Amino acid sequence: MAKQDRITVAHGDGIGPEIMEATLRIMDAAEVGLTYDVIEIGEKVYKSGHESGISPESWETLRNNKVFLKAPITTPQGGGFKSLNVTIRKSLGLYSNVRPFRAYTPYVPSHFPNMDVVIVRENEEDLYAGIEHQQTSEVVQTIKLISEPGSEKIVRYAFEYARAYGRKKVTCMTKDNIMKHSDGLFHKVFNEVAKEYPDIAADHWIIDIGSAVVAARPESLDVVVTLNLYGDVISDIAAEVAGSVGMAGSSNIGMEHAMFEAIHGSAPDIAGQNIANPSGLLNGATMMLVQIGKADKAELIQNAWLKTLEDGIHTGDIYDPKISVERVGTKEFADAVIERLGQKPKKLKPVKYNENVSINVEVAEKPAKKKEMVGVDVFIDWREGNRDADAFGDKLSAEGATDKLKVKVISNRGVLVYPGGMPETFKSDHWRVRYTNPNNELVTNSDVLELLQKIQDLGFDFIKTEHLYHFDGERGYSLSQGE
Numbered sequence: 001m002a003k004q005d006r007i008t009v010a011h012g013d014g015i016g017p018e019i020m021e022a023t024l025r026i027m028d029a030a031e032v033g034l035t036y037d038v039i040e041i042g043e044k045v046y047k048s049g050h051e052s053g054i055s056p057e058s059w060e061t062l063r064n065n066k067v068f069l070k071a072p073i074t075t076p077q078g079g080g081f082k083s084l085n086v087t088i089r090k091s092l093g094l095y096s097n098v099r100p101f102r103a104y105t106p107y108v109p110s111h112f113p114n115m116d117v118v119i120v121r122e123n124e125e126d127l128y129a130g131i132e133h134q135q136t137s138e139v140v141q142t143i144k145l146i147s148e149p150g151s152e153k154i155v156r157y158a159f160e161y162a163r164a165y166g167r168k169k170v171t172c173m174t175k176d177n178i179m180k181h182s183d184g185l186f187h188k189v190f191n192e193v194a195k196e197y198p199d200i201a202a203d204h205w206i207i208d209i210g211s212a213v214v215a216a217r218p219e220s221l222d223v224v225v226t227l228n229l230y231g232d233v234i235s236d237i238a239a240e241v242a243g244s245v246g247m248a249g250s251s252n253i254g255m256e257h258a259m260f261e262a263i264h265g266s267a268p269d270i271a272g273q274n275i276a277n278p279s280g281l282l283n284g285a286t287m288m289l290v291q292i293g294k295a296d297k298a299e300l301i302q303n304a305w306l307k308t309l310e311d312g313i314h315t316g317d318i319y320d321p322k323i324s325v326e327r328v329g330t331k332e333f334a335d336a337v338i339e340r341l342g343q344k345p346k347k348l349k350p351v352k353y354n355e356n357v358s359i360n361v362e363v364a365e366k367p368a369k370k371k372e373m374v375g376v377d378v379f380i381d382w383r384e385g386n387r388d389a390d391a392f393g394d395k396l397s398a399e400g401a402t403d404k405l406k407v408k409v410i411s412n413r414g415v416l417v418y419p420g421g422m423p424e425t426f427k428s429d430h431w432r433v434r435y436t437n438p439n440n441e442l443v444t445n446s447d448v449l450e451l452l453q454k455i456q457d458l459g460f461d462f463i464k465t466e467h468l469y470h471f472d473g474e475r476g477y478s479l480s481q482g483e
Helices: 016-029 043-047 056-065 084-091 148-164 182-194 207-216 228-242 279-291 295-310 330-339 389-399 445-457
Strands: 006-010 035-039 067-070 096-102 116-122 132-134 140-142 169-174 201-206 223-226 249-253 258-262 313-315 326-328 371-381 406-412 415-418 430-436 461-471
Touching: 006 016, 006 056, 016 279, 016 295, 016 330, 035 056, 056 067, 067 279, 084 258, 096 148, 096 228, 096 279, 116 148, 116 228, 148 169, 148 182, 148 223, 169 182, 169 207, 169 228, 182 201, 201 207, 207 223, 207 228, 223 228, 249 279, 258 279, 279 295, 295 313, 295 330, 313 330, 326 330, 371 445, 389 406, 389 415, 430 461, 445 461
Parallel strands: 006 035, 006 067, 067 258, 116 223, 169 201, 169 223, 313 326
Antiparallel strands: 096 116, 096 249, 132 140, 249 258, 371 430, 371 461, 406 415, 406 430
């Protein structure tokens, strides 16, 4: 991202205005040379009629300035309000969420004094696409979307970040032992990209044990790259393990735009009391300064901040009478950092930023694969006859099929119930009926429409379909139990 002197700033909700004021005062005292275009986002904007929490005028400011320093916001409770963070990340293509976590022992207690982990979280896809539907009285679905180019972008960014910052290893975390196609795609892309970086070690953890490693052995990790939801979860774990969620900042990086923030929320219960810790937002701001070519100013501020921690000047969230020297409020903490500009810590490791760090990620478009339809899953809302799967399946097999598409198996919440299901299996009102061609012939959309007409004529309520495809001859769907 090109060096620039104008950014967009939003003070946010709850403790947002206090910690933003503290952060801007520190940056101004460090003479970072920035001009701030202030926009209003969050709760007031939501309630004024903008369902995404931001006005069209503010969008224009964001798009023009390209760099955004944002304090936490509050999303009103209840339906109809979209997450502004998700909206901004996806609308501006901020595909990479970078969250560094470092221990500051003994000044911020942690069991892992050598912890220094960077979590690189995919920022646009996965369950955070927010595509949800209630399909029956009993069943709601959320769609998990993982794309190959999206996975490649974030994986490449993680390796480029590791190379740019002198890191030695990138660890991928997925749940591809269960989600073999979605998480499996992410893991496959990771393995392919890793081969292009022989100077950087690469390994993989299943996310459940990987989360345990973050909690119990974080010093064994260096850079972690993972999908959107997992990254959100393990970054909060990492923040707590490092000492405090209130200390961590993050960057959201795209091809042309970037947003910087604290990882914590707006904490309205302590707003206006001058007790919030501004460190998370300040650390996000220093990441911003490095990104826009002001690494010297980031270094100046970060070392003054470390010296403040080392001198025992602490806000209430990290204050410990056995370690701390003085308990201070938000404003007083900012004053202490300003007083130490130009100083470096003596016990904590000072930071030194490379002025020439530049991370560029390019993903070439690949040719489309040969796509062949071999069947269809039809989802049906049905609860009659005590939910007798055999009666349901026999009826569909006899009358709810065509010459081209026959019932192969029926499952309920992913468990085989026909043919040969077990009577103990609980059955909701949401059934998946898999239709395939018994002669392994290819299927067309016209064949599916003919099938759906048959199902409707029988009085069954079909609620969605998922076509079953092969791509370049490889199966592009999960097998059902019994196949």
